[in-house]
Amino acid sequence: MKIKIIKCNNKLLWYFKYIGETFEVVRQDSEYYWAYEKNLAWRCVNIIPKEDAIEVNELTEQPKE
Numbered sequence: 001m002k003i004k005i006i007k008c009n010n011k012l013l014w015y016f017k018y019i020g021e022t023f024e025v026v027r028q029d030s031e032y033y034w035a036y037e038k039n040l041a042w043r044c045v046n047i048i049p050k051e052d053a054i055e056v057n058e059l060t061e062q063p064k065e
Contacts, residue, residue, distance in 0.1 A: 001025040002061065003033050003053040014046055022061050023048070 003023055008016040014037065015023075023035035032047040055064045 001028075002056050002058055003035065003048065004056045004061065004063070005048065005053050007052050009052075015048055015052070022056055023053075 001024075003025055005015050005019050005021055005023070008019055010016065018038065021038075023033075023038075025033045025035050026045050027034045028050075032049055033053055034045050035048055037044045037046050056062060057064055
């Protein structure tokens, strides 16, 4: 599953500079998506609140209907 960051109200959160970009989701729970960060050297998994992202199509990266 992939998601696209649509907002971030806190400039201190790790994904603030990635608004509009897509991420591969590793897992999800009721409140968060767990996604790989963009840093390829570390390949860390971090959380993104579900209210700050939308699910997108794997191939087109367009919002799912």
